[in-house]
Amino acid sequence: MKEYLDLMRHVRDEGVEKSDRTGTGTKSIFGHQMRFDLSKGFPLVTTKKCHLKSIIHELLWFIKGESNIAYLKQNGVKIWDAWATEDGELGPVYGVQWRNWPAQNGETIDQLTQLIHDLKNNPDSRRHIITAWNPALLPDTSISPDANAAIGKQALPPCHTLFQFYVLNGKLSCQLYQRSADIFLGVPFNIASYALFTMMIAQVCDLELGDFVHTFGDAHLYLNHLEQVDEQLSREPLPLPNMWINPEVKSIFDFTFEDFELQNYQAHPHIKAAISV
Numbered sequence: 001m002k003e004y005l006d007l008m009r010h011v012r013d014e015g016v017e018k019s020d021r022t023g024t025g026t027k028s029i030f031g032h033q034m035r036f037d038l039s040k041g042f043p044l045v046t047t048k049k050c051h052l053k054s055i056i057h058e059l060l061w062f063i064k065g066e067s068n069i070a071y072l073k074q075n076g077v078k079i080w081d082a083w084a085t086e087d088g089e090l091g092p093v094y095g096v097q098w099r100n101w102p103a104q105n106g107e108t109i110d111q112l113t114q115l116i117h118d119l120k121n122n123p124d125s126r127r128h129i130i131t132a133w134n135p136a137l138l139p140d141t142s143i144s145p146d147a148n149a150a151i152g153k154q155a156l157p158p159c160h161t162l163f164q165f166y167v168l169n170g171k172l173s174c175q176l177y178q179r180s181a182d183i184f185l186g187v188p189f190n191i192a193s194y195a196l197f198t199m200m201i202a203q204v205c206d207l208e209l210g211d212f213v214h215t216f217g218d219a220h221l222y223l224n225h226l227e228q229v230d231e232q233l234s235r236e237p238l239p240l241p242n243m244w245i246n247p248e249v250k251s252i253f254d255f256t257f258e259d260f261e262l263q264n265y266q267a268h269p270h271i272k273a274a275i276s277v
């Protein structure tokens with residue numbers, strides 16, 4: 001995971017202090033790109049132990065198209081708790097836009113089903129895109145995330161905003177545009193999540209693995225993560241683990257938590273950090 005550590009080091013050393021919505025303050029840069037060859041191992045950060053269980057459940061929850069965190073809660077995943085209403089509502093966030101994008105005539109568009117169909121039937125297309133950025137549903141910034149969710153707006157505007165797939169020589173690649181990135185806490189989750197999603201889509205479309213390309217807008221280190229960043233940058237990266245996916249699963253909607261097994265994950269100890277809400 002040298003690419004990730006290089007980004008972290010670059011922002012620590014060259015990032016410029018910038019105030020932000022949460023009040024914590026950041027060191028920030030604008031524009032960066034990383035590339036991971038998915039055939040060379042599963043890109044999970046090794047310089048701190050990452051909680052893959054939360055990442056897998058979050059991805060399965062996106063694929064279900066839900067706006068409520070009940071499924072996450074049932075599975076002990078707490079990463080979205082701070083933004084939800086008391087009833088667990090986040091408003092029409094990622095999953096809802098992927099599966100139930102509201103169209104003009106009251107109908108909804110299932111972008112994920114359409115994407116899989118197009119990858120199978122027209123792999124050369126340059127239009128394999130899913131977008132979660134829906135300007136009609138962005139939150140009202142004068143009220144809190146949970147107050148937005150309560151009135152049917154997104155609790156937070158999507159950070160992983162738009163992604164595109166690309167097929168070449170039977171290999172599937174994915175590029176994500178992430179408009180805003182918390183490098184210490186969010187990015188290890190985002191890399192692993194999109195790498196896994198690309199592997200799952202490759203399996204159900206009978207494609208080999210290409211690259212995951214991760215493109216950033218505002219990539220930042222929160223000022224209260226800088227000690228943790230120094231600790232992490234003092235550690236040597238370890239060989240990448242492998243991800244086993246149950247080969248029997250043939251539909252993107254049929255995966256369950258038991259269909260994944262992370263193998264040979266060697267990692268340095270976990271490093272705690274506070275999340276800015």
Ligand SMILES: Nc1nc(=O)c2c([nH]1)NC[C@@H]1CN(c3ccc(C(=O)N[C@@H](CCC(=O)O)C(=O)O)cc3)CN21
Nearest residue numbers: 051054079080182185186187189271272273275276277
């Ligand atoms: N400031 C901020 N950073 C984010 O990464 C982020 C947000 N806000 N808001 C929305 C989602 C929620 N995400 C989160 C939320 C919490 C953790 C977190 O606390 N991670 C810990 C514990 C992991 C666990 O409980 O599984 C970590 O050490 O990785 C990570 C990503 C990613 N997003």
Ligand SMILES: O=c1ccn([C@H]2C[C@H](O)[C@@H](COP(=O)(O)O)O2)c(=O)[nH]1
Nearest residue numbers: 021157159160180181182186187190
């Ligand atoms: O998947 C995610 C979701 C969120 N983040 C981070 C990026 C920012 O630090 C905050 C969102 O705040 P905004 O003011 O809306 O940009 O959450 C992430 O890194 N990955």
